[in-house]
Amino acid sequence: MAIPGVSSGTRVTRDFRPGAWQIARVVATWNETNRARSIAFEVDDWPGHLAGQHVDIRLTAADGYTAERSYSIASPPEDPRIVLTVGRLEDGEVSEFLNDELREQDAIEMRGPIGGAFTWSALQAAKPLLLFAGGSGVVPLMAMLRHRRLAGSSIKAQLVYSARSLAEIIYRRELDVMAAHDPNFDLITVLTRIQPADWTGPSKRIDRSFVAQVLSRFDRPVDAYVCGPASFVETVSSLVLELSETGSAIRTERFGPTGP
Amino acid sequence: MITRGFHGKRKTTNPERLPPGQYFTNDFPVLSAGPAPRVNIADWTFELLAEDGAAIRQWSWKEFQALGASDITADIHCVTHWSKFDTHWRGISVERIFEAAGIAAPPAPFVMAFCDGGYTTDIPVQDLLNGKAMIAWQYDGEPLTAEHGGPARLLIPHLYFWKSAKWIRGLRFMETDEPGFWEALGYHSYGDPWREQRYQGD
Numbered sequence: 252m253a254i255p256g257v258s259s260g261t262r263v264t265r266d267f268r269p270g271a272w273q274i275a276r277v278v279a280t281w282n283e284t285n286r287a288r289s290i291a292f293e294v295d296d297w298p299g300h301l302a303g304q305h306v307d308i309r310l311t312a313a314d315g316y317t318a319e320r321s322y323s324i325a326s327p328p329e330d331p332r333i334v335l336t337v338g339r340l341e342d343g344e345v346s347e348f349l350n351d352e353l354r355e356q357d358a359i360e361m362r363g364p365i366g367g368a369f370t371w372s373a374l375q376a377a378k379p380l381l382l383f384a385g386g387s388g389v390v391p392l393m394a395m396l397r398h399r400r401l402a403g404s405s406i407k408a409q410l411v412y413s414a415r416s417l418a419e420i421i422y423r424r425e426l427d428v429m430a431a432h433d434p435n436f437d438l439i440t441v442l443t444r445i446q447p448a449d450w451t452g453p454s455k456r457i458d459r460s461f462v463a464q465v466l467s468r469f470d471r472p473v474d475a476y477v478c479g480p481a482s483f484v485e486t487v488s489s490l491v492l493e494l495s496e497t498g499s500a501i502r503t504e505r506f507g508p509t510g511p
Numbered sequence: 512m513i514t515r516g517f518h519g520k521r522k523t524t525n526p527e528r529l530p531p532g533q534y535f536t537n538d539f540p541v542l543s544a545g546p547a548p549r550v551n552i553a554d555w556t557f558e559l560l561a562e563d564g565a566a567i568r569q570w571s572w573k574e575f576q577a578l579g580a581s582d583i584t585a586d587i588h589c590v591t592h593w594s595k596f597d598t599h600w601r602g603i604s605v606e607r608i609f610e611a612a613g614i615a616a617p618p619a620p621f622v623m624a625f626c627d628g629g630y631t632t633d634i635p636v637q638d639l640l641n642g643k644a645m646i647a648w649q650y651d652g653e654p655l656t657a658e659h660g661g662p663a664r665l666l667i668p669h670l671y672f673w674k675s676a677k678w679i680r681g682l683r684f685m686e687t688d689e690p691g692f693w694e695a696l697g698y699h700s701y702g703d704p705w706r707e708q709r710y711q712g713d
Contacts, residue, residue, distance in 0.1 A: 270712075307532075311514050358515075359514055369544065485547065488546035501545055
């Protein structure tokens with residue numbers, strides 16, 4: 252009989268301790284959209300990470316004031332750099348700094364990798380991969396897809412990416428190329444507010460029939476990952492929980508504010 | 512290390528209430544590793560268990576609520592760096608639960624909180640007593656939503672908020688401090704925000 256509060260699964264053997272603060276040097280920056288920027292860092296003693304993990308960063312002003320935040324890692328474990336894709340938050344002291352001020356050869360403090368629950372490894376994967384991204388929630392899922400590609404994995408993968416408009420789709424070109432070249436990867440883009448005139452894709456918020464339709468593409472249990480704003484994750488993950496085959500695993504990561 | 516070009520924006524008039532590495536928010540973010548579990552209140556129970564799983568005492572939802580409620584107003588601090596001030600909760604204090612179970616002295620120094628959905632977290636018993644913790648079913652005057660851990664969650668505001676286990680179903684006493692869900696994944700065993708104990712080894 253399982254005792255509540257005692258794990259009956261295998262004990263985690265990997266050491267998930269994030270380690271000390273390190274200096275992270277900016278080696279490149281580029282804009283992904285007009286509201287998101289990617290920054291590539293070099294960290295001398297980076298211990299490696301799993302796709303889906305995140306880092307803590309720390310900024311210190313001259314008067315000693317510090318600000319710390321968490322950011323998902325966009326780069327796969329195969330990339331020697333740590334790439335973060337940061338969105339611009341209105342009146343956000345850290346996101347403003349990262350988007351507008353930080354430049355090549357600057358350095359910040361970084362700590363990680365953090366988080367052992369929302370991770371995916373191509374080498375350990377047995378089930379098809381089903382990813383739901385809401386807005387900037389695509390970042391850790393992109394690390395998973397990049398890792399999958401670099402690992403040469405042929406595991407079936409589906410990304411459902413919901414954003415308000417095409418202009419807000421991060422990594423758009425890279426995802427289109429991936430979908431065009433990989434027969435085992437499929438991309439569905441959902442544009443919920445503004446669609447181009449010739450848009451033939453989905454254009455309303457993800458609902459039960461949509462999730463049922465997506466799940467019908469799989470004939471066995473899936474590894475599902477849902478990431479984005481809290482309301483998106485709540486809606487989508489509970490639908491996937493309700494409609495997916497027994498034996499599916501559903502992991503969630505939520506970003507950002509819950510309110511207006 | 513001074514970060515070139517960073518000046519920061521102080522958002523709160525009470526910076527002394529912010530533990531290191533935290534920022535103030537008026538929002539109430541939701542974080543969890545999986546979807547909110549579906550809970551049928553008719554089947555809901557809260558249990559106190561001995562280390563071997565033997566039940567010390569069990570209550571149904573109605574019985575639990577009848578034990579008496581109290582209120583806590585507290586600042587809360589999430590390991591993902593946000594802090595929220597003056598949050599209002601209603602529920603039953605843990606020492607009232609122990610009293611109702613006839614526990615004069617806790618049988619072991621630690622507990623594992625266990626929850627619908629499989630979440631667990633480990634806590635020293637002393638940190639649950641003396642008004643420091645409750646099982647809460649109301650937030651800000653309203654029934655606790657599923658997203659925020661309803662029907663009931665543990666509330667232990669002096670530790671990082673991952674310790675305030677959502678969807679709680681009971682406490683199992685333990686002799687040693689075994690790691691719960693996040694603790695086994697590298698988060699700190701204790702989690703004091705004022706000593707910035709986010710991860711193992713901090």
